[in-house]
Amino acid sequence: MKKLIKNGIVVTAADTYEADLLVDGEKITEIGRNLTVDDAEIIDAKGAYIFPGGVDPHTHLDMPFNNTVTDDDWETGTIAAAFGGTITIIDFCLTTGDDTLEKAVARWHGKAEGKAAIDYGFHLMLANLDEKVLEELPLLLEKEGITSLKVFMAYAKEFQADDRTLFRAFKAAKEAGALVMVHCENGSVIDELVTKALAEGHTEPIYHALTRPPEAEGEATHRAIELAHMADSQLYVVHVTCAEAVKQIAEARAKGYKVWGETCPQYLVLDQSYLEKPDFEGAKYVWSPPLREKHHQKVLFDALKAGILQTLGSDQCSFNFNGKKQLGRNDFSKIPNGGPFIEDRFSIFFSEGVKKGILSLNQFVDIVSTQPAKLFGLFPEKGTIAVGADADLVIFDPEVKRVISAKTHHMNVDYSAFEGMEITGEPISVLCRGNFVIKDKKFIGQPGSGKYLKRKKFNQGALQSPTAATV
Secondary structure, X not given: OEEEEEEEEEEOOOOEEEEEEEEEOOEEEEEEOOOOOOOEEEEEOOOXXXXXXXXXXXXXXXXXXXXXXXXXXXXXXXXXXXXXXXXXXXXXXXXXXXXXXXXHHHHHHHHHOOXXXXXXXXXXXXXXXXXXXXXXXXXXXXXXXXXXXXXXXOOOOOOOXXXXXXXXXXXXXXXXXXXEEEEOOOHHHHHHHHHHHHHOOOOOOHHHHHOOOHHHHHHHHHHHHHHHHHOOOOEEEOOOOOHHXXXXXXXXXXXXXOEEEEEOHHHHHOOHHHHHOOOOHHHHHOOOOOOOOOHHHHHHHXXXXXXXXXXXXXXXXXXXXXXXXXXXXXXXXXXXXXXXOOOOHHHHHHHHHHOXXXXXXXXXXXXXXXXXXXXXXXXXXXXXXXXOOEOOEEEEEEEEEEEOOOOOOOOOOOOOOOOOOEEEEEEEEEEEOOEEEEEOOEEOOOOOOOOEOOOOOOOOOOXXXXXXXOO
């Protein structure tokens, strides 16, 4: 059945205007004033913004880590994302040394199949790039429509790749038309600092932050940037947390390097002091890179406003506090790294960025939807409101005030990282390809209805060019 959304304020990365939207099947088919259609369901959006569905470029659902698995799977995680206004996620497919890339991707398809309530794609994580992997990689990327690779410079004992592997990844990505995503922390140095802290008897959660200083992120960011430039390739720095890393990205973009950056809502509103909460409560806030001292928050917001950072990912990676987080009660290095953010990414950024006057409505849409869609080969089907685009729409009340709490969220985790935080704004109804997933704040979608997205190669859509802006 056709749907006619009337009386709302349409917001894209470029424009804000009053209009009606006609949805026929999966697509937006008409945009105009005072539209009338005889055989359409009428949705009154008076007083609401209509945003393009959020695109979250950074999630970890049903992911093995630290001898355990994240608590949100593809059903609970994607339903929570939809409640939060996100209609597309790109999750990280992990590979192992004794696996073919094809088997790894098939395993991730199996995790999502029958569960995903919204659309999704995969990034492919690379732990090594030997000749066998190099031979398999371009064929797999073409077959699966995967156009982004992930390499870790962190987690020395689990995922860390050496510089040779990272450089090879940049070269392979240039040839294949893929974007390389890098977790930039100096894992070897961090491993030394962790060993020293434990030897001195420091086991509390705060030492997770103290052994992963911002300098380790800044150094790794610089190294990744230079290796990407040497390979004449493209780099996307994930979850930027600190001034040291922002400085490196700003300087590289001022030189015209092909570098883009992402941050996350937790780094914009939470700080290192949360890891000092008593009775092991600080373990709730253990993720990597860690929370930083509060002054870094302004640097991150300024970088988003200036276009030095382009996207906001959630880095959703949830572990129950009264469960898996307890694995590190006597050793901070054994606390599973990650937190629950997928549901709150969109609204927190609206409340803290737009309502507090830091960002315009159009910048908000660009960062939470349009830029990730462009960078990861989903635009213009995703990330905008236009005739012919997928009808991924968020009808959003910009004035309602609410308090975030684990009592009311939809993630499969027993705490909220943002517990008690009052924010302004909430998705009311959310459509994915023309179908309601959330209607009047109730889930009416169907697990398994999400579509796997084969993506276009890197830079086949218009991207935000490197800028000379600095912070």
